[in-house]
Amino acid sequence: MPLWRVITALGITQIIGWGTTYYALGALSLDIAADRGWSKLLIFGAFSAALLISGIISRAAGRAIDDFGGRRVMAIGSCFAALGCLILSFATEPWIYVLGWLVLGPAMRLVLYDAAFPSLAQVARQKSRRAISYLTLFGGLASTVFWPVSHYLSQEIGWRNTFLVYALLHLLICLPLHLWVLGRGNEREIAAETTPPPLPAHPILTGNDRRTAMIAFALVLALNSIVFSSISAHVLPIFEGLGFSAATAVTLAALVGPSQVASRIGDILAGHYVKTMTLGLIAVGLLPLALALFAGGGFVLWAALAFALLYGMSNGLMSIIKGIIPLSLFGHQGYGLVIGTLTMPQLFLNAIAPTLFAIVLDQVGPKNGLLVGLFFGLASFAVMAWLARRYPR
Template sequence: MPLWLVITGLGITQIIGWGTTYYALGALSQDIEATTGWSKALIFGAFSAALLLSGLISTWAGRFIDRNGGRNMMMAGSVLAAMGCGLIGLIQHPAAYVAGWLVLGIAMRFATYDAAFASLAQIAGAGARRAISYLTLFGGLASTVFWPVSHWLSVSIGWPNAMLSYAALHIIVCLPIHALVLKDAQGEKAAETQAEDTVVPLQGIDRRKAMAWFAAALALNGIVFSSISAHVVPLFDGLGFRGDEAVAMAALIGPSQVASRIGEILLGRKLKAVHLGLIAFGLLPVALAIFWAGGFSWVSALVFAVLYGASNGLVTIAKGAVPLVLFGRRGYGEVLGLISTPNLIVNAAAPLAFALLLSGTSPQAALMIAGAAAIASGLCMARLTWLHPR
């Protein structure tokens, strides 16, 4: 199977996978609330529970991929995603809604980036970093594609039928693609290609320390990104921007993610993976500092939105590339699971915590607190880069 076809196939499933799960509520939550009368706490609490469950099974899922291959897991993820969407769409009851999201929490871990990155490592070998970079280009389009599609479906046929349409996409499109393009993503493939590594993976205490520093960088970074992303429009509104201005700022984030990933593909060969990570994690505190120093003006807001999106785009690549260089391809799925667990757990809690923060203080103060977490994230990555500048 040509690698470009594998990447293209996985790219299509990533757009659908992210768009019908992680980004679904961004377009459907208001209609769900209006038609059911359910509280926001229930609607978004079920989503947070799904992210928490995804984090709790993350390490186990990584080990499963290492032993049994990415193909089996991603196919199972497609089936589970269809079941979760179908359950939410068929039974408009709070219990079914929560249960459906819990199923989707497992599906997200089985069929989105972590599983796809591990599968590419099993297939692409030494070319895994380039393959991961290309794959993230597709994933960056998920919100751009599915926010308007979800809104149109909700208006046209209602949100329950939109969820049933998502279930059909997972069975009709994603499942066959995973079965077709991942035939070479078999268990222990990473072990077979370990001899091809150009550097010796970290071992012992150095390995554990490096994993801890990188996991901390991801988790602290995730606190900021998940908080701001969940509240970007009301946050800009609270800073004095009009509604259309706030939406325009939010709209810049997606293209900036994709643009930064294209830049990494074109210029990334000149960067070591840890230096890419340093840039990725370092851009976020720079973006917040410029926003604050500019007095939260229109110009500084534009710069913030562009740098914020660029940072998010590069962090996704760094999450896959840095572990490959430091820890090797053997056991890569488990490594991704371990370092992702804290990030997924804080992603589940951060939006609610940031909402409480916004209700108890000003948007400016909330952003300053977020800036402190962003600085800490960058310092963790700087420490890792200093320890292991390979």
């Protein structure tokens, strides 16, 4: 099957997967609260529990992709996603709502990037770097597509019926696409049946170097995730707390998505001129640069614009390097388990960081809260710089 067809099909499932799970509450939380009278703690606490479950099963999910192939694992993930959304469509009581998200926890781990990257790599092989870049371009459209669609559906048919539509999308679109385009073999079978790729310019890391590099890159992702998950969850209150009007805050937040997609298009057009580790330095470094410009500019409008654009670009490139740096350092063998290991702390922090950052904002305000983010962003860049210097690929 042509690789472009695999990427397009997986791209469609990524748009649906992200839009109906990770980004769903961004459009539906207010309607859920208004309809059922539930607290934000319940509505978002269930989502945090789902992310924690994703982190708990991360290594096992990655190993399953290596052992059984991405086709089976992502197909199972589509079934879990359909079931979780179906349960939420019947959520008249809090325990049903929580149960739905507890099912969506493993579903997110089995259908989003962390499963799609190794599944695509099993098909793309030596073309994986470019294939992953193209796939993230699709994923970057998820919020742009699903926030207005979800809002419209919720207004027309209610939030519970919206989740029923989500379930049908997973069952009738994502499940057949996963079964259709992904290879039938596991990692060992694929390696035995295909011509080995050419030897890399640098041999893959083994032994102590492998462990050191995995710990370092996991730390890069974790420190970076603290900042991204915290700011993304509170972006509108942050802008409004700095004195911007609600309309301006929404406009600034809306710039993040297009700049995220633009950075991924830039990587597609010019990525072959940039070394993998250099791209990592750019992706990680843009975040503290965005925060430093915002703070150094006195948190005024032009600085906010620069922040929104650079923040979105960094977020867009981070999705790419999360997939391609492990390939560069560790190779295809066991790639699913490597991704699962690297992203486990990141998923845990995605679950708890927004709550902790809310406490920080209440205690010290948005300006000092962003300075705390700058500290973690600089720490992430420092580790990435050390990794790139030690293992230049």
